[in-house]
Amino acid sequence: LVIAAAEPLRVRAHDRWISSVAMSGDGKRIITGSDDPSIKVWDADSGTALVDIRPPAAITAVALRADGKQIASGSWDGTLQTWDAMTGLKGLTLLAHRENITAVAFSRDGLQLATGSGDDTLKIWNTRNGKLIHTLEQGNEYDVTCLAFSPDGSWIVSGDGEGMLRVWDTATGEQRMNLQGHEETIAGVAWVGDGKWIVSGSWDDTVRIWDAAKGAELRTLRGHTDDITALAGSRDGKRIASGSADRSLRVWDAASGKTIHISAGEASAITGVSLGVDGQRVAYGVRGHLKIVEVP
Numbered sequence: 001l002v003i004a005a006a007e008p009l010r011v012r013a014h015d016r017w018i019s020s021v022a023m024s025g026d027g028k029r030i031i032t033g034s035d036d037p038s039i040k041v042w043d044a045d046s047g048t049a050l051v052d053i054r055p056p057a058a059i060t061a062v063a064l065r066a067d068g069k070q071i072a073s074g075s076w077d078g079t080l081q082t083w084d085a086m087t088g089l090k091g092l093t094l095l096a097h098r099e100n101i102t103a104v105a106f107s108r109d110g111l112q113l114a115t116g117s118g119d120d121t122l123k124i125w126n127t128r129n130g131k132l133i134h135t136l137e138q139g140n141e142y143d144v145t146c147l148a149f150s151p152d153g154s155w156i157v158s159g160d161g162e163g164m165l166r167v168w169d170t171a172t173g174e175q176r177m178n179l180q181g182h183e184e185t186i187a188g189v190a191w192v193g194d195g196k197w198i199v200s201g202s203w204d205d206t207v208r209i210w211d212a213a214k215g216a217e218l219r220t221l222r223g224h225t226d227d228i229t230a231l232a233g234s235r236d237g238k239r240i241a242s243g244s245a246d247r248s249l250r251v252w253d254a255a256s257g258k259t260i261h262i263s264a265g266e267a268s269a270i271t272g273v274s275l276g277v278d279g280q281r282v283a284y285g286v287r288g289h290l291k292i293v294e295v296p
Contacts, residue, residue: 005261008293011047013040018285020061020272024068025235027276029085030283031071032290033059039073041085044281044292051088055081063104063113070127072113074101080115080125092130096123103146107153112170114156116144122158124170134173138166146188146231150212151195159186165200167215177215181208188231188273192240192254199254201228201242209257219257223250230273230284239279243270249284251295261295 014034022031029050030042035058041051057075064071064085071083078099082091097117105114112133113125122136122144138144142161149156155176156168165179165186184203191212192199198210207221207228226246233240239260240252249270251261261282272285283292 002259002262005263005293005295008263008291009047011042011290011292012288013042013285013290014038014288017287018271018290019059021230021274021283021285021290022062022064022071023274023276023281023283024064025066025277026068027281029068030274030290030292031062031064031085032272032285033062033073034288035059035076036288037075039071039083041071041088042290044283047290047292051085053083053088060101061104063106065106065110066108067110070110072104072106074104074115076100078117078119080104080113082113082127092127094125094130096125097121102143105147105149105156107149107170108151109153112149112153114147114149116147116158118143120144122147122156122168124156124173134170136168136173136175138164140164145186148189148191150191155212157189157191157198159189159200161185163202163204165189165198165210167198167212179210179215179217181217182206184227187228188242190231190233190240192233192237194237197254199231199233199240201231203227205244207231207240207242207252209254221252221257223259223262224248227269229269229271232273232275234275234279235277236279239275241273241275241279241282241284243273243284245269249273249282249293251279251282261293263291263293
């Protein structure tokens with residue numbers, strides 16, 4: 001069953017491609033990052049720009065703290081920065097990696113911030129003082145492409161350019177397990193089902209759901225006909241959204257793996273996606289445009 005959605009709200013958001021999208025838990029505000037370079041905060045109901053931040057380097061990744069008060073951004077030059085989400089004022093600035101930052105994520109309690117990079121490392125930082133907690137070496141020469149904290153912050157999962165998923169203990173920095181099955185680069189990863197499942201999307205055109213405790217693959221979701229380029233899970237763990245180079249967005253039911261909604265025929269590949277807490281509001285990037293769609 002594919003549910004009909006209202007016509008998306010379309011906003012000309014950036015002069016160049018949107019690299020990353022994040023949404024507040026209540027779905028009221030959306031963060032976009034671009035290589036123009038800028039970070040913008042949007043009113044999700046009207047599409048009005050609320051905050052316009054102009055960092056010095058192209059933005060490759062953005063994340064929003066669970067309380068909606070702080071933005072984290074990663075840049076092409078390896079810089080990690082934090083910003084006040086209401087005012088745009090700059091907080092921390094850290095030269096976090098030797099190469100471009102590919103992904104950023106807050107833990108749900110907001111006390112930790114993780115970064116992945118083209119230098120093949122994942123790092124975990126203390127958000128209060130900017131101190132480095134762990135540097136996690138994945139043991140190959142492939143970029144860390146995506147990452148996500150478990151809901152309780154005890155674990156972090158990362159994907160890489162080899163198609164491997166790794167689960168790490170955030171307290172010790174030790175690797176807990178590998179999840180093998182994807183045949184190409186992992187483009188996105190999230191935790192769903194109250195942390196019971198890990199979901200991943202890959203350039204092998206598939207979305208896969210894994211048992212987070214055992215590392216076993218539970219289900220492969222097929223429907224996209226080209227690389228998965230972006231992936232997100234809703235805060236309540238019930239929905240998954242995936243964007244693809246086939247110029248479509250799909251929303252899936254996490255428990256059954258069934259497609260709920262498809263937005264097809266976009267102008268280009270989807271370059272970022274985020275879901276509201278219940279998965280009914282979906283925001284995604286198409287070139288320099290932000291699109292917001294309501295999926296009942």
